[in-house]
Amino acid sequence: MRLGVCGRFRRHPMAMFGFATVLVLCLAALFSPFIAPHDPLLLDTSRRFVAPLARAGFWLGTDELGRDTLSRLLYGGRISLTVGLVAMGTTVVTGAVIGLVAGYSGGIMDTVLMRFVDTMLCFPQIFLLLVIAAFVPPSLISIALIIGLTSWMEVSRIVRAEILHLKEQDFVLAARALGASRWRIMFRELLPNIAAPLLVAATLRVASAVLAESYISYLGYGVQPPLASWGNMLTNAQGYFDTVPWLAILPGAMITLTVMGFNFLGDGLRDALDPRLRMDN
């Protein structure tokens, strides 16, 4: 069965493209101190607005303060991906715990938690993000937590739906008949059985978290200069968009590539893990 999942994943061209993109981006971010040709914060007004490929050593050009764009993209990727992954972790943990408790407990607990989810879903995420970001001092961790804590609702709904189906299975009753406690059943018996949908949801959440980070950094509430993130590189670039468009195009392309990579990866995982597709292949 496990082999089957891998096999289907490998025969899925979009999934493999997404996987390769994500892998390259993560490696680049991880090893950016070794790959980056320059210090991303080093100012040099003698070489402002160098065009890409125009000067040796500055392959993607420089910005309005003479900082090397390639180095800033690499270091910015580090920050954007870190925020994306930490936010995804927060989303998945919060969503899974709330979905598990609601789905397994049922009754009043379920009603209260799910109405809370409904309430949270009433607000557009960007509005929640900006309101909270205005009060919380921006740091990498706080940004990631804010994003995570405003986007777990979908995950909790997925988890709850899976649990509602799963908790009726005989092995859950059998575990209760052997004296297993509620927590044990939730986290040891049920949670491992929803690993597949949770993995898919997690992958897709990384993409939206990276996007959310660039929104709020672009609007100035996120990662603060001089630290580079793809979002605030866009902010800097908007003043020069008519004259030096590559300053905006390059970070924009990175965001697009990342979001696309994670989405393809998530879709591919979903297709590969879907038992209904098992027969077709």
Next chain:
Amino acid sequence: MEAAPAVLAARNLRVGFRIPGGVMQAVDGVSFELRRGETLGLVGESGSGKTLTSLALLRLLESPPAELSADGIDFEGRDLLGLSEGAMADLRGAGLSMIFQEPMTSLNPLMTIGRQIDEPLVRHLGLSKRVARERTLDLLRRVGIAGPEMAVRQYPHQLSGGMRQRVMIAIALACRPSVLIADEPTTALDVTVQAQILALLRALQEEMGTAILLITHDLAVIAETAHRVAVMYAGRIVETGPVAALFEAPLHPYTEGLLRSIPRITRERGGDLPEIPGVVPAPGALPAGCAFAARCGFAVAECQELRPVLEPMGGGREVACWRPRHG
């Protein structure tokens, strides 16, 4: 056998479900005793309340919607109804164990066989993982699984149905419970495997002195395994007694009908298989009198009006009927 004290005794056990316009009484005043080393067979059609009775004994019914009441469920001198949920959980799998009908789905698909047997040992007996694993290997050997060292590393889907039911039995008996509730343990298995599993249960019972409550709709299983039998109809026990006597000369017309409708190879060819006319009344729509009266060939006016209760008939037998057969 008769002198052994009861390890489990249910007195006037009732399970109801609140429905619009009243309470649907699915189990209606069931009482029985189970002694050490004894197998009590609980027989009845689907919907007669057998499984609800077993789940109620372990207090595994979700409440709401189920409402459980009884004058007492005495287990080794304690009333289970008075225990906290925590104390009840400590008892499940340790003193009172259960095996289910579907070995295919009763094991966690993502946990190795070894871990699933280790867990109650660690949970209830406080054994270390290493000691528990040794016990697990020994248990697997005793339930007749060849190559237990290999089996502990396997997942449920790698085993056949019969093997899985053996694993379920190993899990249920891991902590040497004094009572084992077996809910249709062989229904999902084919006949040869069924015989093996029943023989295994009997052998383990003799070795450990476990009392078994065997729930089934299959009279052949009862004949082969049980010492005493209780026949359930529409949520009530209608007849109880030692297996041999009850099969020889059933007292309740329902029991008689059940026994007559078993297909037999010696039966005259061409004749129709006798059946009991009509269907079991739905639990919300029970008549005031005997629930079986409408389907009974011997019913008199009294049967429609007054509900019979279990009366001793001698020889350890009881029947709830105004006009018992062979009586």
